Amino acid sequence: MPQVNGVVRTLSTVATELRSLGHVVEVVGPDRFRNIPCPTYPDIRLAIAPGRALSGLIARFRPDALHIATEGPLGWAARRWAIRHRARFTTSFHTRFPEYLQARFRIPPALGYAVLRRFHGRGSAMLVATPSLGEELRRRRFLNGRSWSRGVDLDKFRPEPRRDWEAEGHRRPVFLYVGRVAVEKNIEAFLSLDLPGSRIVVGDGPQRPSLTRRFPDAHFTGPLRDSELSAAFAGADAFVFPSLTDTFGLVVLEALACGVPVAAFDVTGPKDILGGATECVGQAGPDLRAAALAALGADRAACRRHAERFGWRACAERFRDALVPLFETTETPRRP
Known part of the structure; x- marks a missing residue:
């Protein structure tokens, strides 16, 4: 995940924490496929027709659980794979794309939210960052929300040293x-x-x-x-x-x-x-x-x-506990 933003920091840090807990994690990003820059955001890449290659990656990795993090071309391809194979999956709601599209292209938010409801509605759970966001999305008829807060690297971000502005x-x-x-x-x-x-x-x-x-x-x-x-x-x-x-x-x-x-x-x-x-x-x-x-x-x-109340380890554990088995089974995702 080459981009630097809050979503990437969250996902990369959670993956690191899960590995430290003994889990096996495979992150599949657009950098593993042919890709193009996102319009108006060239540092964000969009995968081009990733479906076949993604199917091969999933088959080789054989995951116990599948989480679809974003609603780009790669996320839609993963969703299609899961539906085709009758596999269960979770998603997460990171970004208010409808408001972004309205601000940039004057696209009505209602249209954007209709697309996002379709994307997230087939998942077993949609992870949301805060209680107020979860309540707002429920009012917008997203019915499978589950709370998943965030964390901060307390060793990296400290009161000292200070830049002398x-x-x-x-x-x-x-x-x-x-x-x-x-x-x-x-x-x-x-x-x-x-x-x-x-x-x-x-x-x-x-x-x-x-x-x-x-x-x-x-x-x-x-x-x-x-x-x-x-x-x-x-x-x-x-x-x-x-x-x-x-x-x-x-x-x-x-x-x-x-x-x-x-x-x-x-x-x-x-x-x-x-x-x-x-x-x-x-x-x-x-x-x-x-x-x-x-x-x-x-x-x-x-x-x-x-x-200090917001640690990444607790964030990763909440994420892990929200995952669902890939197929209907009494087994749970891999734990240490």
């Missing part, structure tokens, strides 16, 4: 955004805020050139990785997450793990992560500016403690 010429307080720079992330809502100090954007994406021109006072670092990313988080005074469409928001957890309070809208993802601890770890509400200013007074140590 002030020494680089950025005034305090430093408000930070990390993630894909694309229209559906609603970054303009952050950059348009009347805030003191500095606004910094870490990441890349199709909207970066236009936002750089429109907001010359903001600083765009481009993508950062590993220790550089953790230090960038830790050096900020507040993390601003303006998205209205994310289903979870791993970067929210990563910011908290670095001891940085979070400001976000009161929507699925941030409100589930922050829970009832908003006074000490950040603010989720209808007014993003007010939330950003209020976050400056949050307890940084409490942010770290809150993040």
